Amino acid sequence: MAIKRPKGSAGTLVVLEHTSRILDGNPLGDAHLRKLGVWLPPQYDQGIGKAGRGRRFPVLWDLVGFTGSGLVHAGWKPFSDNVPERAARLIHEQKMGPAIIVFPDCFTALGGNQYVNSPAIGNYADYLIKELIPFVDREFRTLASREHRGCFGKSSGGYGAIIHGMKFAKHWGAIADHSGDAYFDFVYWHDWPNTLNTLAKHRAAKRKPGPVDMRRESRYRGAAAGFDDGRIKRFLEHVWKKEKLSAAEGHCIMNICMAATYDPEPKTPLGFRVPFNLETGEALPERWNNWRRHDPVNLVEKYRANLKSLRGIYIDCGWRDQYHIHYGTRILSKRLADAGIRHRYEEFDDDHSDVDYRMDTSLPFLYRALKP
Numbered sequence: 609m610a611i612k613r614p615k616g617s618a619g620t621l622v623v624l625e626h627t628s629r630i631l632d633g634n635p636l637g638d639a640h641l642r643k644l645g646v647w648l649p650p651q652y653d654q655g656i657g658k659a660g661r662g663r664r665f666p667v668l669w670d671l672v673g674f675t676g677s678g679l680v681h682a683g684w685k686p687f688s689d690n691v692p693e694r695a696a697r698l699i700h701e702q703k704m705g706p707a708i709i710v711f712p713d714c715f716t717a718l719g720g721n722q723y724v725n726s727p728a729i730g731n732y733a734d735y736l737i738k739e740l741i742p743f744v745d746r747e748f749r750t751l752a753s754r755e756h757r758g759c760f761g762k763s764s765g766g767y768g769a770i771i772h773g774m775k776f777a778k779h780w781g782a783i784a785d786h787s788g789d790a791y792f793d794f795v796y797w798h799d800w801p802n803t804l805n806t807l808a809k810h811r812a813a814k815r816k817p818g819p820v821d822m823r824r825e826s827r828y829r830g831a832a833a834g835f836d837d838g839r840i841k842r843f844l845e846h847v848w849k850k851e852k853l854s855a856a857e858g859h860c861i862m863n864i865c866m867a868a869t870y871d872p873e874p875k876t877p878l879g880f881r882v883p884f885n886l887e888t889g890e891a892l893p894e895r896w897n898n899w900r901r902h903d904p905v906n907l908v909e910k911y912r913a914n915l916k917s918l919r920g921i922y923i924d925c926g927w928r929d930q931y932h933i934h935y936g937t938r939i940l941s942k943r944l945a946d947a948g949i950r951h952r953y954e955e956f957d958d959d960h961s962d963v964d965y966r967m968d969t970s971l972p973f974l975y976r977a978l979k980p
Contacts, residue, residue: 617650617696617700618650618692618693618696619647619648619649619650619652619692619695619696620647620648620652620653621645621646621647621648621682621692622645622646622647622648623643623644623645623646623679624643624644624646624747625641625642625643625644626641626642626643626644626739626740626743627640627641628640628641628642628735628739629739630730630731630734630735630738630739631730631731631732631735634729634730634731635727635728635729635730635879636716636717636718636729636730637717638715638716638717638730642712642713643678643679643713644678644710644711644712644713644740644743644744645678645679645682645710645711646708646709646710646711646744646747646748647682647691647692647695647708647709647710647711648708648748649665649695649696649699649706649707649708650696650699650706651663651665651699651706652665652706652708652749662749663749664749664750664751664752664980665706665707665708665749665750665751666705666707666708666750666751666756666757666758666975666978666979666980667707667708667709667710667744667745667750667751667756667757667758668707668708668709668710668757668758668759668760668971668974668975668978669709669710669712669736669757669758669759669760670691670709670710670711670712670759670760670761670765671712671714671723671759671760671761671764671765671766671768671769672711672714672761672762672764672765673720673761673762673763673764673765673766674719674720674763674764674862674865675715675719675720675858676715676720676765677713677714677715678710678711678712678713678714679711679713681711681964682711688962688964688965689964691709691711691964691967692709694964694967694968694971695707695709695971698968698971698972703968703972704971704972704975704976705975705979707971707974707975707978708744708748708750710740710744712735712736712740714732714735714736716729716730716865717844717848718844718861718864718865718868719858719861719862719865720764720865721764721865721869722764722767722768722771722789722866722869722902723736723761723764723765723767723768723771723772724768724771724775724869724902726868726869726872727872727874727879728868728869728872728873728874728878728879728880729865729868729869729872733772733775733776736772737772737776737779741757741779751978751980753781754777754778754779754780754781755781755919755978756781756978756979756980757779757780757781757978758780758781758782758783758784758920758974758977758978759772759773759780759783759784760783760784760785760786760922760967760970760971760974761784761785761786761788762786762787762788762963762964762966763786763787763788763789763933763960764788764789765786765788766784766785766786766787766788766789766923767785767788767789767790767904768788769783769784769785769788770783770785770788770790770904770921770923770940771902771904771907773914773915773918773921774904774907774908774910774911774914774915775911775914777911777914777915777917777918780918781918781919781920781977781978782918782919782920782921782922782973782974782977782978783918783920783921783922783974784922784923784970784971784973784974785921785922785923785924785937786923786924786925786963786966786967786970787924787925787926787929787933787934787937787960787963788904788923788933788937789904789933789936790903790904790905790933790936790937790939790940791903791905791932791933791935791936791939791940792899792900792902792903792936793900794932794933794935794936795931795932795933795936796863796866796899798932799859799863800863800883800884800889801889802856802859802860803859803860803863803864804884804886804889805856806843806856806857806859806860807839807840807843807860807886808839808886809843810838810839810840810842810843810846811837811839812837812838812839812842822887822888825887825888833881833892834871834881834882834883834884834885834886834892834895835876835877835881836876836877836878836882837886838877839886840864840878840882841877841878843857843860843861843864844861844864847861863882864882866899867880867881867882867883868880869902870898870899870901870902871883871895871898871899881895882895883895883896883898883899904936904940905936905939905940905943908940908943908944908946908947908949909943909947912947912949915944915947915949916948916949916950919977919978920952920973920974920976920977920978921944921949921950921951921952922951922952922954922969922970922973922974923937923940923941923951923952923953923954924937924953924954924955924956924966924969924970925937925938925955925956926955926956926957926958926959926960926963927955927956927957928957928958928959929959929960930959930960930961931960933960934955937953937955941953952973954969
């Protein structure tokens with residue numbers, strides 16, 4: 609919307625603090641005391657003492673994208689709705705019924721995570737399903753069963769939604785995946801040369817013009833095996849001191865985060881390995897195969913039964929996505945169809961950025977799948 613004109617009651621945003629036992633002592637030293645946003649629809653407190661007493665509601669969990677935290681989706685936005693405003697408008701327009709929306713904080717020192725468990729980052733899947741879901745169900749009038757609980761997200765959040773639908777279907781009844789990471793060979797591979805260039809600035813021994821013995825250089829301090837030779841640690845220490853990262857640094861820390869997610873190895877200096885020789889850029893097939901084992905396009909058949917049990921699967925992507933994710937969502941949709949898994953797949957004329965308006969389609973979809 610070009611002009612912000614709220615319609616109907618805005619509902620109530622409650623911000624709580626939750627102390628996590630699961631995140632306590634996580635490898636990155638991130639906080640285990642986290643803020644948790646919970647939006648209650650206008651109907652939550654209507655009719656208390658009469659017909660509305662004890663009314664319970666479906667719950668939608670918002671998994672934000674990389675570098676985001678839950679409450680970012682509850683912040684004020686110019687020319688557009690935040691998620692509570694959007695949900696309130698959709699309810700007022702009778703495009704969906706009332707639902708509770710939860711905004712967890714899963715940010716990390718690596719810029720976020722993929723909502724999975726990793727010994728190099730922390731157990732964020734367990735944090736969601738073993739701690740936060742029971743906590744919200746105790747504190748609020750939810751319909752506390754998987755049939756009435758769904759999750760949605762974009763980018764890393766979309767990846768989290770589809771992976772949770774695959775691996776943790778006993779906790780979720782429906783999912784919505786907006787532009788979620790898929791087909792890693794396209795999504796991540798192409799940006800690794802830029803990542804290697806950024807990391808090279810933090811190499812211990814600076815390069816000098818002249819002859820180079822590349823056989824020796826390619827084995828530099830374990831670089832050939834995907835070990836950190838110190839440059840990744842120095843890069844992280846560098847960016848952790850900054851308040852503003854360059855675009856190159858932002859993409860670099862993203863790839864590092866993905867390495868820590870998809871190829872953790874506790875005995876290594878940083879607890880993970882990277883999939884390319886840090887000096888030559890040669891791919892390390894064994895390491896890259898570890899990434900591909902987490903790619904949703906390669907997991908459909910393995911989790912076919914779980915996916916079939918969901919009451920709704922929604923996927924969309926812009927066909928100009930600058931990270932090439934539309935190719936991954938196309939493959940994912942095809943493999944779902946080949947496996948006989950019902951889902952709704954849509955494309956639209958846009959890229960990866962500022963596409964929250966797509967929730968006007970996904971939130972009603974989820975509500976219809978989860979409504980009592």
